[in-house]
Amino acid sequence: xxxxxxxxxxxxxxxxxxxxxxxxxxxxxxxxxxxxxxxxxxxxxxxxxxxxxxxxxxxxxxxxxxxxxxxxxxxxxxxxxxxxxxxxxxxxxxxxxxxxxxxxxxxxxxxxxxxxxxxxxxxxx
Numbered sequence: 001x002x003x004x005x006x007x008x009x010x011x012x013x014x015x016x017x018x019x020x021x022x023x024x025x026x027x028x029x030x031x032x033x034x035x036x037x038x039x040x041x042x043x044x045x046x047x048x049x050x051x052x053x054x055x056x057x058x059x060x061x062x063x064x065x066x067x068x069x070x071x072x073x074x075x076x077x078x079x080x081x082x083x084x085x086x087x088x089x090x091x092x093x094x095x096x097x098x099x100x101x102x103x104x105x106x107x108x109x110x111x112x113x114x115x116x117x118x119x120x121x122x123x124x125x
Contacts, residue, residue: 002084005067023059023072024072026059027074028071028072030057030058031058032055032056032057032058033057035055035099037097038081038092039093040097042054043044043098043099045098050096056078057075058075060072063119074103077102077103077104078082078099078101078102080097080098080099081096081098082096082101083096083098084096112123
């Protein structure tokens with residue numbers, strides 16, 4: 001606790017076609033991912049910070065400029081923010097848990113280079 005980490009790979013997974021079909025269904029039907037940390041639900045802030053929602057979307061649909069066809073994208077990365085309160089006795093209590101999901105398709109060495117130069121979120125499709 002109280003130690004910042006940058007770009008830690010938690011897992012790698014290849015998905016089969018039928019699994020990708022399930023993800024498309026989940027994106028089309030607005031499924032959300034709900035994590036808990038120390039009993040607190042994950043929250044996602046709107047871009048302008050005006051409101052907070054519980055859970056985050058599995059992904060999104062966007063059109064590629066060259067084909068103008070909608071395509072599904074998974075949120076395959078998250079920036080995790082854990083908020084805590086330091087008590088007088090030196091112990092810490094978690095008081096908030098937020099994520100900023102994003103989609104990125106780059107190699108891990110390239111992603112580490114981006115983090116080193118201060119790029120925090122990047123969407124490449």
